Amino acid sequence: MAHLSLFSLSPPISYPPSCPPLQRRTFVVASRIQVASVTSTSNSHAPPRVVVTREHGKNSKLIASLAKQGISCLELPLIQHTRGPDLDRLSTVLSADTTFDWIVITSPEAGSVFLEAWKAAGSPNVTVGVVGAGTASIFEEVVQSSKRSLNIAFVPSKATGKVLASELPKNGIEKCTVLYPASAKASNEIEERLSNRGFEVTRLNTYTTGPVHHVDQTVLKQALTAPVIAVASPSAIRAWVGLISEPEKWSNSVACIGQTTAKAAKKLGLRNVYYPANPGLEGWVGSILEALQANVHL
Numbered sequence: 001m002a003h004l005s006l007f008s009l010s011p012p013i014s015y016p017p018s019c020p021p022l023q024r025r026t027f028v029v030a031s032r033i034q035v036a037s038v039t040s041t042s043n044s045h046a047p048p049r050v051v052v053t054r055e056h057g058k059n060s061k062l063i064a065s066l067a068k069q070g071i072s073c074l075e076l077p078l079i080q081h082t083r084g085p086d087l088d089r090l091s092t093v094l095s096a097d098t099t100f101d102w103i104v105i106t107s108p109e110a111g112s113v114f115l116e117a118w119k120a121a122g123s124p125n126v127t128v129g130v131v132g133a134g135t136a137s138i139f140e141e142v143v144q145s146s147k148r149s150l151n152i153a154f155v156p157s158k159a160t161g162k163v164l165a166s167e168l169p170k171n172g173i174e175k176c177t178v179l180y181p182a183s184a185k186a187s188n189e190i191e192e193r194l195s196n197r198g199f200e201v202t203r204l205n206t207y208t209t210g211p212v213h214h215v216d217q218t219v220l221k222q223a224l225t226a227p228v229i230a231v232a233s234p235s236a237i238r239a240w241v242g243l244i245s246e247p248e249k250w251s252n253s254v255a256c257i258g259q260t261t262a263k264a265a266k267k268l269g270l271r272n273v274y275y276p277a278n279p280g281l282e283g284w285v286g287s288i289l290e291a292l293q294a295n296v297h298l
Contacts, residue, residue: 048074048222050255050288051229053236055080058108062230065285071292076223078231078239080212081109084184086204090114093179093204094121100179100202102154102168106131106161106190107183111138113206114181118150125149129168132159133280159279160258161186165193175200184208185235211239224250227295230288232257234264241268253291257284 050066050073052059063073094117103126105111111130115138118126130136130152139152156164170176177200180191184205191201220243223229231237231254241247253272256262258279265273274291276283 046072048072048226049228049292050074051076051223051226053078053229053231053240061281062284065281066288069285069289071288074219074222074226076215076219077212078215078236078243079209079233081207081209084205084207086181087113087117087206090117090181090204090206091120093202094118094124094126099124099126100177101127101171101173102176102178102199103128104164104168104178104180104190104194105129105135105138106164106180106186108135108138109207109209110181110183111135115139115142117181117206123149125151127151127153129154129156129164131156131161131164134159160260161190162193165190165197168194168197168199170198174198178202179204181206209233209235211235211242215243226252228253228255228288228291230255230257230284231261231265232284234261237261237265237268237270241270253295255284255288255291 049071052062052073052075054062055077056075059073059075059077063075066073090113103114105114105128118124126149128139128150130139132155136152136155139150142150143152154168156167168178176198178191178194180194180201180203182190182203182205185208191203194201224244229240229252231240237254237256244250247269251271253274254262254265254270256265256273256275259275262273262275272291272294274287274294276287
């Protein structure tokens with residue numbers, strides 16, 4: 001795929017069409033659940049229809065998108081991000097004389113952590129490949145103010161780590177080097193696929209993800225009755241299952257941001273799991289709408 005500059009594209013980068021066809025995994029549910037209307041309003045008196053589960057402050061875009069559809073939300077953060085074992089090394093590596101041909105960023109949190117270290121290192125010239133639109137948006141303000149010392153140069157044709165690793169260009173460089181700041185819980189798939197293609201990959205585990213330490217029980221009680229829970233990571237779905245005393249008896253729907261999270265939900269035994277073909281906000285909203293519509297017909 002050709003290199004792309006964030007400035008030369010408006011919208012910034014060419015992404016898959018909005019609201020692509022949805023893939024879903026649904027399973028027979030033994031008990032009936034309450035019928036919900038997809039067109040109910042999102043006023044403060046309406047019971048929440050969708051539970052949003054990212055950290056505080058990171059659910060606003062999804063809530064706003066669903067509000068346009070008249071869907072009320074309940075915010076129940078399930079995960080928190082903490083320092084990874086390699087965080088202090090990141091700014092040191094960026095400050096060193098050695099430069100990398102690519103910095104690969106595969107999540108908004110990885111992008112936020114990277115930006116802090118990049119600024120601490122003096123904002124060196126870097127060429128960045130991001131996994132998709134959500135991750136690219138983390139860099140928009142910096143790209144416009146950094147005099148192009150940070151260049152978003154690559155986005156894969158599909159917003160997954162697997163596709164990124166298969167499409168990242170080597171630009172004719174025999175020993176193309178990659179710095180991969182990642183979650184400590186991320187799999188080895190990306191660096192293995194890149195290494196198999198001849199890249200030299202340096203992975204730094206700059207952050208990790210875990211369940212929140214406290215959940216308001218009143219809010220949790222509301223969440224358990226909502227038709228749909230929206231999750232954006234395997235960590236979030238594991239945290240949700242950990243909060244449910246009898247997961248096998250909870251039969252409402254899970255709307256996942258992508259296939260990786262959906263697979264984790266299925267593996268944990270959840271039954272009505274929906275996800276878009278292409279990860280991202282628009283596809284995620286589409287899978288939420290499909291999940292809500294399915295609840296209407298149950």
